[in-house]
Amino acid sequence: MNRRTFLARTGAASVAAAIPNLLPSSLWAAPVKPGDRITAGLIGIGAMGSGHLARLAGDPGVQLVAVCDVDRSRRDAGRQRVDAIYAEARAAGTYRGCAAYNDYRELLARPDMDAVVIATPDHWHAMQSIHAAQAGKDVYCEKPVSLTLQEGRDLVHAIRRYGRVFQTGTQYRSIPAIRQVCRFVRHGGLGRVKSVFTLWNNLGAWIGAPRFRPYADLVKATDYTRVFGPAHFTLPAEPVPEGLDWDLWVGPAAWHDFNHLFHTNPIPGVVPWSFCEDFGAASVTWFHSHAADVIQYGLGVEESGPVELIHPAGGAFPTLTCRYANGTLLHLVEHWGQVKELYHAVPADARLAGNFGGVFVGERGWVTSMSTGGDIEGGPAAVMEEMKLSGRQVNIGGNNHHANWFHCIRSRARPSCHEELGHRSAALGHLTILAYKLGRSLTWDPVKEQFPGDEQANRLRTRALRQPWLM
Secondary structure, three states: OOHHHHHHHHOOOOHHHHHHHHOOHHHOOOOOOOOOOEEEEEEOOOHHHHHHHHHHHOOOOEEEEEEEOOEHHHHHHHHHHHHHHHHHOOOOOOOOOOEEEOOHHHHHOOOOOOEEEEOOOHHHHHHHHHHHHHOOOEEEEOOOOOOOHHHHHHHHHHHHHOOOOEEEOOHHHHOHHHHHHHHHHHOOOOOOEEEEEEEOOOOHHHHOOHHHHHHHHHHOHHHHOOOOOOEOOOOOOOOOOOOEOHHHHHOOOOOOOOOOOOOOOOOOOOOOOOOEOOOOOOHHHHHHHHHHHHHHHHHOOOOOOOOEEEOHHHOOOOOOEEEOOOOOEEEEEOOOHHHHHOOOOOOOOOOOOOEOOOEEEEOOOEEEOOEOOOOOOEEOHHHHHHHOOOOOOOOOOOOOHHHHHHHHHHHOOOOOOOHHHHHHHHHHHHHHHHHHHHOOOEEOEOOOOEOOOOHHHHHOOOOOOOOOOOO
16 A cells, blocks of 8 residues: 555554554564565665665575665665666566655555564664564664663563564674684683773764864854764754655654755765764764674673763773673773773783774783774783684674574574664663763663662653654
8 A cells, every 4th residue: 555545544643653553463474484585674775774775685585575765866776776686686687576665664564574674863773673573573773773771671672572583783793703702701711801992982073074064163063072972953954855754754853954964865974863862872873882782792791781880070980981790891982092091901012903892801811802903903822822713804794694683583583683682782872871961970770770869860761752753
């Protein structure tokens, strides 16, 4: 059915909440049998979504039956690309089987679809994942899976309630070399891990980028050189480009008039909207969710979290630090030089480079788990020998993250980065942002997911949704 019919039957104001009633359990996608092709949909065809499109359409075990984007140009281009990929593989050389939707709820209403990949801006991740679970779809969602602590927990509840297979898009844990490092650390190879270091950036470079220059005076760009979380400021309204459903793009977030800094064609790099606290989460969006996933996996606390956020204003540490129940400290640094200059944690000649992981420092030595910066490094030599790495090179493309999800859709096993892990890696970043926002240290109960006795901080675990949107 088309969008007009869909909305007329359900009512535009209530359609988001109505998905479970529209799709009774008898119409939900049946478990995929071994050997059967998985039918999938894709929501969001930006920089990351385009990569997912190629991965899905190029897998012989998957049939990409539908794409969705609120930008008509991206939506149409995505459908044409899928058709072209499938046409090339057919003897007839033609294919016209991929549907295209403006509204993701129409895509989810299809009873012939097993799974969906969500690659939209951050403020949509939790809601669309929950609605997909309610519609009986297995879910692969880009990181971070939430913008608030409560959103993440609501997502976990929904995935479990509806019995869906959920994979978080933190693929760095699925790189063989990174997995070997994490397992070595996790099983005591470094002895007790005293500290870990990972990157966390301020907004200075982002706000100071060329595309922000026309608005530098308006947003007072120099004020953000020491802001360590996403920001809130008003950008001038611009005409909405033809074919862009801006109201649906904003969705449940607080309203912002259209400005091309949020959404532009051609795509101006990855996650251009992430500086805005209503749409993204700055460092959590850029890289920290990846790093948090890898680090907490290595520490064996991936289904928990820290018990304290120690703000540098207190003087205990020069940068914001997370303390876990076993005493391990996770220090956030602005650049790798601070690991040596401020903490003197590794030898002066240690090579630290890359991102999406961290530096583990234990009783017996140290080792890196970063990607994009070259080989795995560590010391002393005896520790590296004990690790028995199959190779120190980190091949980002050599991961099985999608394949693991496909396997679990068929087997109903838990994927390598399931919903709880996705929530906990995002939550670590959200906790950090709240400590920066409040400008003080915080105590956190990772079991109850509360700040004990701290009413001000507890109010910030959630935020209001723009009407008529509901989780």
